[in-house]
Amino acid sequence: MDSRKSTAFFLFFFFRGFFADSVPFAASSPPSSAAVKAGYWPAFGSTVSPPSDAALSLLTHVYYAFVQVDSATARVALTANDSLALPLFAAAAHDHVAPVKAILSVGGASAVASANFARIAANGSARSDFAASAVAVAREYGLDGIDIDWEYPQSPQEMSDYVALFSELRRAAAAPGRCLLLTAAVHYSATVSGTTAAYPVSYPAAEMAAELDWVNVMAYDLHGAWDATATGAHAGLFDAKSDLSASYGLATWLAAGMPAEKVVMGVPLYGRTYNLTDGDEHGIGAPSRGVGQGDAGVLTLSEVVEFNWKNRATVVHDEARVATYSFAGETWISYDDSWSATRKVEYARGLGLGGYFLWAIGYDEDWIIARAGT
Numbered sequence: 001m002d003s004r005k006s007t008a009f010f011l012f013f014f015f016r017g018f019f020a021d022s023v024p025f026a027a028s029s030p031p032s033s034a035a036v037k038a039g040y041w042p043a044f045g046s047t048v049s050p051p052s053d054a055a056l057s058l059l060t061h062v063y064y065a066f067v068q069v070d071s072a073t074a075r076v077a078l079t080a081n082d083s084l085a086l087p088l089f090a091a092a093a094h095d096h097v098a099p100v101k102a103i104l105s106v107g108g109a110s111a112v113a114s115a116n117f118a119r120i121a122a123n124g125s126a127r128s129d130f131a132a133s134a135v136a137v138a139r140e141y142g143l144d145g146i147d148i149d150w151e152y153p154q155s156p157q158e159m160s161d162y163v164a165l166f167s168e169l170r171r172a173a174a175a176p177g178r179c180l181l182l183t184a185a186v187h188y189s190a191t192v193s194g195t196t197a198a199y200p201v202s203y204p205a206a207e208m209a210a211e212l213d214w215v216n217v218m219a220y221d222l223h224g225a226w227d228a229t230a231t232g233a234h235a236g237l238f239d240a241k242s243d244l245s246a247s248y249g250l251a252t253w254l255a256a257g258m259p260a261e262k263v264v265m266g267v268p269l270y271g272r273t274y275n276l277t278d279g280d281e282h283g284i285g286a287p288s289r290g291v292g293q294g295d296a297g298v299l300t301l302s303e304v305v306e307f308n309w310k311n312r313a314t315v316v317h318d319e320a321r322v323a324t325y326s327f328a329g330e331t332w333i334s335y336d337d338s339w340s341a342t343r344k345v346e347y348a349r350g351l352g353l354g355g356y357f358l359w360a361i362g363y364d365e366d367w368i369i370a371r372a373g374t
Contacts, residue, residue, distance in 0.1 A: 036214060036264050036355030037373055040065045040105065041362065043085055056093060058370040061101040061181075062361070063147055064089050066108040067137070069116045074126035075133035076106060086141040094142065103181060104138050107149035117150040121161035130165070131172040138173075138180055145181025146173065147216070152187050155198035163204050166211035184208070185216045188249035188266075190256040206257030213262070214354050217253060219246035220268040223334065225297050228290045231283075234272040234334045237322035237344055245321070246344065250351065260352040267344060267356055267373075269363035271304040271335030273297045282327040284318060284334075292331050300363035304335050322347075341372040 038061035056062065064086060070077040078086070086104075093102035107113040120126040134146050146169060153162045166182065173180035186203065193200045208215065222244040223232025232244070239245035246265065253263050273292030276282055291297025299307065304326070308315060313328035317339050324340045326333050336344070345356055356373055364370060 035349075036060055036357065037370075038063065038103075038216070038264065038355065038357035039361040039370070040357065040359050041089070042066075042360045043082070056096045056100050057098060058367060058373075059100055060355075061103060061145075061357075062089075062093055063103045063105045063357075064143075065105040065360070066113070066149065067104060067106055068108075068113065069106065069120065069130065071116045071119065074120045074123075074129040076130070076137050078137065086137075086143070090142045101144040101181065102142075103145040103147050103183065104134070104141075104143050105147040105149055105185070106134060107151070107185075109149070109151045113149070114151055114154075117148070117165070118153070118158055118161070121158065121165040124164075127165050127168040128172075131168040134169065135172040135175070135180065139178065143180075145183060145213070147183045147185060149185040151185075152192045153203075154192070154194070154196060154201065156201055159201060159204055163207045163211065166208060170211045181213045182211065183214050183216060183264075184212055185218060186253075188217060188219045188222065188246065189243070190249075190252040190258070203253075203256065205253060209258050209262055214264050215253070215258060215262060216264050216266060216357050217250060218266045218359070219249055220266055220359070221272075222246075224272050225291045228274055228288055228297065231274045231276070231286045231288050231325070231332050232272075232334060233284050233318065233321050233323035233325065235268050235323070235336055235340075236284075236318070236334075237340070237347060239321060247347070250348075250353070254351070261354045263351075263353045265344065265348045265353055265356045267341055267358055267369060268336055269301045269358055269360060269369055271299050271301065271333040273299055274332040274334075276327065276330045276332050279327075279330045282314075282332060284321065284323065284325065286332070288332065292333070299333065299335075301335060301337075301369065302363065302365040304333055305365040307331070307333070336369060338368045338372040341369045345373045 037059050039059050040063040042065050068077055090102045093100045120130050138146055153159045169182055190205055191200050191202045220235035223234045237246045273294050274288040275292045277287035277289050308326050311328035313326040315326045322340055322343045324337045
């Protein structure tokens, strides 16, 4: 069997099992049509595997993450596997007993993707070529929308170009043919801070709102390998001592002019690990000797659950921060479980937000986080 046929064979059974309609609780608790309940499916990486139960019964939107851009042509460039996977991805979403929207996500966290977006957005002709190609791919594969994950525009000029890119996409997506959704994955805060001379720089939220159906606020990775001298709640809802919290970030988006119904809160399906300096000092903020287990100190939620079980880890629910962590020996892990995810979703509903999204489908354990949001 040649490699393309082998890949197609795998993908057929992957998607059939991945999006199977077999979750026993789904029929009694379908997603509300009034809220976004989305998940990104990463079409890469060794940690991605077909889960044993259905996902789509618990979701309203699913993202294919990611496709990239050819920097020479400014057009969306599909790999051979993308071309095989995308029709199966769309069919699985649309043929489900409760069809969900299938969205193409472009970009990702890489420096290459960010640089490509910066070059394309700065040039009117390139913006037009990119928008036309993204819309053409979405329509060719029967997808329902386009998502831009640019992490992150780094100057006021890039922020202006960012809006111009969305304006071009909106024009292309509204052209004759099926109208497409347009969304963006954005920083946890409406202001991006960093070390370059251009920082801090604020998103033009009100202008973005005019072009986008909603923004996916990445309310996680607030702590990690870059500040691993002390443990941190990487997706804590509150933090009385700093601005590094999901609630702070969401509030900045609302204050900047993004309508609440266009703000969708991110919930992570992975944990960040630390090596404790002293196993007897294990609270949030405890001294650590850098990151712990996992690639760059990251474990999927299913791996966290397995670690906790195998090592009889202590699981702590920090009420003040609405943050979950576990520890065993010198290993310490910050993550979300059903306890913290449920409270986050309740908080988002209280603010009148548009919903929530998960990064990333395939990292969950028996869909405990997706179920927490129903």
